[in-house]
Amino acid sequence: MVLTGSDVAKHNDEKSCWVIIHGKAYDVTEFLPEHPGGEEIILKYAGKDATEEFDPIHPRDTLDKYLDKSLHLGPVDMSTVAQETKREDPEEAERQKRIAEMPLLSECFNLHDFEAIARRTMKKAAWGYYSSAADDEITLRENHSAYHRIWFRPQILVDVTNIDLSTTMLGTKVDAPFYVTATALGKLGHPEGEVLLTRAAHNHNVIQMIPTLASCSFDELVDARQGDQVQWLQLYVNKDRDITKRIVQTAERRGCKGLFITVDAPQLGRREKDMRLKFTDSGSNVQKGHKTDNSQGAARAISSFIDPSLSWADIPWFRSITKMPIILKGVQRVEDVLRAVEAGVQGVVLSNHGGRQLDFARSGIEILAETMPVLRQHGLDKKIDVFVDGGVRRGTDIIKAMCLGAKGVGIGRPFLYAMSTYGQAGVERVMQLLKDEMEMNMRLIGCAKIADLHPGLLDTRGLFVHSNSTPVDSLSQITYDPLVVPGQRIK
Ligand SMILES: Cc1cc2c(cc1C)[n+](S(=O)(=O)[O-])c1c(=O)[nH]c(=O)nc-1n2C[C@H](O)[C@H](O)[C@H](O)COP(=O)(O)O
Numbered sequence: 001m002v003l004t005g006s007d008v009a010k011h012n013d014e015k016s017c018w019v020i021i022h023g024k025a026y027d028v029t030e031f032l033p034e035h036p037g038g039e040e041i042i043l044k045y046a047g048k049d050a051t052e053e054f055d056p057i058h059p060r061d062t063l064d065k066y067l068d069k070s071l072h073l074g075p076v077d078m079s080t081v082a083q084e085t086k087r088e089d090p091e092e093a094e095r096q097k098r099i100a101e102m103p104l105l106s107e108c109f110n111l112h113d114f115e116a117i118a119r120r121t122m123k124k125a126a127w128g129y130y131s132s133a134a135d136d137e138i139t140l141r142e143n144h145s146a147y148h149r150i151w152f153r154p155q156i157l158v159d160v161t162n163i164d165l166s167t168t169m170l171g172t173k174v175d176a177p178f179y180v181t182a183t184a185l186g187k188l189g190h191p192e193g194e195v196l197l198t199r200a201a202h203n204h205n206v207i208q209m210i211p212t213l214a215s216c217s218f219d220e221l222v223d224a225r226q227g228d229q230v231q232w233l234q235l236y237v238n239k240d241r242d243i244t245k246r247i248v249q250t251a252e253r254r255g256c257k258g259l260f261i262t263v264d265a266p267q268l269g270r271r272e273k274d275m276r277l278k279f280t281d282s283g284s285n286v287q288k289g290h291k292t293d294n295s296q297g298a299a300r301a302i303s304s305f306i307d308p309s310l311s312w313a314d315i316p317w318f319r320s321i322t323k324m325p326i327i328l329k330g331v332q333r334v335e336d337v338l339r340a341v342e343a344g345v346q347g348v349v350l351s352n353h354g355g356r357q358l359d360f361a362r363s364g365i366e367i368l369a370e371t372m373p374v375l376r377q378h379g380l381d382k383k384i385d386v387f388v389d390g391g392v393r394r395g396t397d398i399i400k401a402m403c404l405g406a407k408g409v410g411i412g413r414p415f416l417y418a419m420s421t422y423g424q425a426g427v428e429r430v431m432q433l434l435k436d437e438m439e440m441n442m443r444l445i446g447c448a449k450i451a452d453l454h455p456g457l458l459d460t461r462g463l464f465v466h467s468n469s470t471p472v473d474s475l476s477q478i479t480y481d482p483l484v485v486p487g488q489r490i491k
Contacts (some may be wrong), residue, residue: 002077003076005078006080008047011029018046019045019048021054023078026071027071056187060216060217098121108429110393110433111394114421128274129274130417132272135269136359141355142355144392149460149463150459152457152458152459157446159448160442164448165435166450167402170327177398177408178398179411180201182329186216186416189416190419194210199226199424209232210222212234212235212236218254231255233259235247235248237307248322260328261326261329264351264358266306316343327385329348330352330353332362348386349388350367350388352364354390365463369460369463372405372455388409389410392414405455415427
C-alpha cells in the first residue's frame with residue numbers, strides 16, 4: 001500500500017512518530033529515546049520528509065541495519081507530501097551568489113585558497129563542524145604555526161634531476177608520504193560524501209583512512225575502492241564491545257590494511273562553532289514541552305556511543321580479534337609511544353585530533369621532534385611506525401615531518417574544504433599541489449627521494465618555544481572591557 005503525505009503527517013509527536021526518508025515512511029516512535037542525537041532532532045521532522053537532515057549524518061544503510069523491518073512502513077506518494085515552503089532565506093541567496101562567483105579550480109594555488117573559498121561558500125553547519133576546534137582554538141592554530149618554527153638547512157650540489165616522492169606505509173607502496181585522514185560527516189560538505197575521497201585517493205595512489213563516523217556507509221566506501229587500492233579503518237571504540245568486534249572483523253574481511261584506534265577522544269571536544277549551529281531555531285514543535293538541549297553540536301550528538309573506559313588493558317583484546325596492524329591515533333607524548341611499543345602495537349599517530357579535543361595540546365610535529373630521538377636512543381625507531389597529523393598545509397610541512405622521521409602524514413580539513421567546494425576534482429587538485437610543492441622543495445633542499453630526508457636538514461631549536469600569537473579574531477581579545485579608563489572616574 002502506498003501511503004500519502006497526510007497519512008504520515010498524522011503521526012507527528014512522541015506518542016506516534018513517523019518520518020519519511022528517501023520516499024519511504026518509517027515508524028521511529030520507539031527509537032526516539034535511543035537516538036544518539038537526542039529525540040528533539042527527530043521530533044522536529046515528525047510527520048514530515050526528513051531526508052535532507054538525515055543524509056549528511058547517516059550512512060544510507062542505517063535504517064536497514066538498525067530499524068526493525070516491522071517499522072518500515074513502505075513507500076509514500078511524494079506528490080502528496082506538502083513540501084516545506086522554503087522561506088526566501090536572504091543568507092542562502094547570498095551564499096548561492098558567492099558560489100556563483102567562486103574562482104576557477106585552476107585559480108586555486110595552495111591549500112589556504114580552498115579554506116578561504118570554503119569559508120565563504122559552505123553551509124554554516126558544515127563550515128562550523130569542519131573548521132571548529134576546542135575552546136579558544138589555540139591548538140588548532142599551533143598545529144600549523146609550529147611548522148613555521150622549523151627552518152631548513154639545505155644541502156647543495158646534489159643531483160636532484162629526478163625526485164621520487166614514493167614511500168611505503170604499513171607495507172603499502174604509495175606515491176607520496178601523505179594520506180587522507182579520518183574526518184566524520186563528509187556529506188555535510190558534499191552530497192556524495194567520503195566516496196569522493198576514496199576515488200581521489202585511488203587516482204593519486206595515496207591511502208584513505210575510513211572514519212567510523214563517515215556519512216557514507218562502510219560498504220559504500222569499500223565498494224568504491226578500485227584495483228588494489230588500500231584503505232585503513234579509523235575506529236571509535238563502542239561501549240558495546242560486540243559492536244566494535246563486528247566492525248573490526250568486517251573491516252579486516254573486506255580488506256582494510258590497518259586499524260587506527262582513536263585514543264584522544266574519550267568524549268568529543270567542546271567545539272563552540274559547531275555547538276552554536278545546532279537547535280538554535282525556535283518555534284518548531286521541538287520546543288513544545290521539550291527541554292531542547294542547546295549544548296549539542298553535531299559532534300556531541302553523534303558520539304554518545306564512544307567508550308571512555310578504553311585503556312591499555314584493552315590492547316591485548318584488540319590484538320586477539322584482528323591480524324590487521326594496530327595503530328593508536330592521538331598519542332601526544334613520548335612516554336605513551338614507548339608504552340605502545342611495549343603493548344605490541346605496530347604504530348602511533350602523533351595527533352591532537354586537529355585541535356578539536358584538548359586545547360593547549362602540543363602540535364603533532366613537536367611531539368614527533370620529542371619522540372624520534374628517544375626511540376633512536378632506545379634502538380626502537382624501527383620497532384614502531386610513527387605517523388603525524390594536524391595543521392599540514394604545505395609540501396614543506398610534509399618534508400619537515402619526514403625529515404624528523406615520520407612514516408607518513410595525515411591531512412584532514414584541506415581535503416574536506418576542497419571536496420566541499422570543488423568535489424573530487426578539488427581533492428585531486430590538493431593532492432597534486434602538495435606533490436608539486438614537495439617536488440620543488442625536495443629539489444631545493446638537495447634531496448632526491450624520501451629515504452634521503454634526515455633531521456640534519458632542519459633547525460628545530462625554536463620549535464619547543466610556545467609563544468601564543470593569540471588570534472586577532474578570538475572573542476577573548478575583543479570582549480574584554482576594561483571599564484576603568486585610567487584618569488576617568490566611572491560614571
Ligand atoms: C577536521 C576534522 C577532523 C576530525 C574529525 C572531523 C573533522 C571535521 N573527526 S570527528 O568528527 O570525530 O572529530 C574525526 C573522527 O571521526 N575520528 C578521528 O579519529 N579523527 C577525527 N578528526 C581528526 C582528524 O583525523 C585529524 O587528526 C585532523 O583533522 C588533522 O588535522 P587537520 O584537519 O589540520 O589536517
